[in-house]
Amino acid sequence: MEHFAIGVDLGGTSVRAALVDERGNILAQDEDETDATGGPERVLSQIFGLARGLIASRPSLAPAGVGVSTPGPVDTITGIASDIPTLSGFAGFPLRAELERQFGLTVSLENDGIAAAIGEWQFGAGKGYDSLVYVTVSTGIGGGIIADGRVVRGRMGMAGHVGHMTITPDGEPCPCGNRGCFEAYASGTAFTRRARQRATERTDTVLGRDGSPINSRAIFRAARDGDTFANQLIDEEAETLGRGITNLIHILSPEIVVMGGGLSNEFDRLHAGIADHIARRAMPAFREVPVVRAALGQNSGLVGAAALALPGRDLAFHPVAKPGVLEF
Template sequence: MTKVRAALVGEQGTVFAQADDRTDAAAGPERVLDQILHLAEQVLAAPAQLSVMGVGVSTPGPVDTIAGVASDVPTLAGFAGFPLKAELQKRFAYPVSLENDGIAAAIGEWQFGAGRGYDNLIFVTVSTGIGGGIITDGRVLRGRKGMAGHIGHMSIMPNGELCPCGNRGCFEAYGPGTAFALRACTRALSCTETALGRNGVEIHSRDVFAAARKGDAFANKLIEEEAEVLGRGFTSLIHIFSPDIVVMGGGLSHEFDRLYPGIQDYIARWAMPAFNNVQVIRAALGQNSGLVGAAALAFLAEMRPETRPAFSQTSKSRT
């Protein structure tokens, strides 16, 4: 979790104001909550003529959203067992709703973005890690303690690379931008035909795509491999949840056009025939998927698996 972000969002998903700050992740819960409150005060001071209904908060998981208690969040120090919802509620005069960030982003895209009108979709964020959320039969899939959707920690490679969660071979050990950049850095050392990493320069994922656009064969091969990794993970998700669409968000979705052909080709080749025409599409809300989804929680605080959303939806599915 590199940033704390806040937004003032209208009922139609329009973002009227937003602010962000670099997360003081090592300073503990009190400091991070102070950052949240400060940013909320900034956006509430915007000159938009809106009546505040509530505060929706999305957070990295695992988090027990039923009890409102954070679990051992790997990216935030001191949050294990922390009563996050109760502590947030002490700081706000409005009702507070709490959600996992992947599920919140899925809700945002479902209600106001690329998934609008679909009853079945998977949202996958591909950024510094891999997270997601699932909408199935027109309902948000939350699971035990509201912790469903940790799709980055399904295994795609037996005894593979070490994942931040401590397991090996997880989707998150291979698919996110951080893993992609690490592969580039490691392999560029033994490749004399690429400009990447020359003179010890650090390689970021954006550098690989930039080099590929200039015709760097090594960079293009790395991108093809990344698309295959994502395709492999998406195919497993498609088999499990049978969505109408897969929505891809996160930092690497900025290069969706370059990754899409390889992802879709993998699905077409390796998904079972009944599933191989499921399309992957780019998130429509960009970096605001989670912000808008968190706001949707404030509009309908009781959105639970047994409760159909009060948003108007016209169902559609692919044939």
């Protein structure tokens, strides 16, 4: 008998849901713009509505459970959201209990970076490895860790906040409230902020010319057209990513590092600079650790969340499903 699960990727911009089989294939998928200021009841109704539509599209399939990838901080052990800065009203909210009440199925919560690491480990670029680090580089920087064949969750299930290690003491301010974080220097947001600040001082670049928007797509496009300043910005970004990833390799000794998130769309251009930094700055025993692009793309967390609910994988905190059926 083939097993299926519902995976949910809850984000501040969009909430996505998918029906995923035990090989990691997405059988049906839907999404909605997150009502980020609508409060928990509204967001949960969005999740349930998407799931209901998926089940209606495949009436012959009975999901084994539900896995939810969520931004943090969320105590994924108790299922209580301590705070989700991108979503209003979730501080202290019993997220898992309310989802289980509505679904009538076991619901597993996972930090979004850890869920993406699980997705790549089980079905993507990290399949077959016992130890890996997943780093997502997008609006911010997050991550997840698999060590010796086990998911690293740590206290309250919140391990893997790799974007908030300090790489420059007393450096640029970070959204977390600290200064000098990896995220403050290497996230997509930091990358475009530097470009906007410095482009005003340059006359030899097309970036920002005639009021054109400066974003990551524009920077990489200009670089491909030979813009020297754009290529310099990208080389600096790759160097900074290499610095942070080298730290992670030294601390965690993974077999492989997987990079996801929006900037991974330009992985081919960034990879040489990242690898060069590792080759120069990592200790000799760590220099051969490969850095690769996420194979599942934007679906790493969605598929990883579903994997939590698939029987027989023992990935969730409570992998045994409750009896019951999904009713609508």
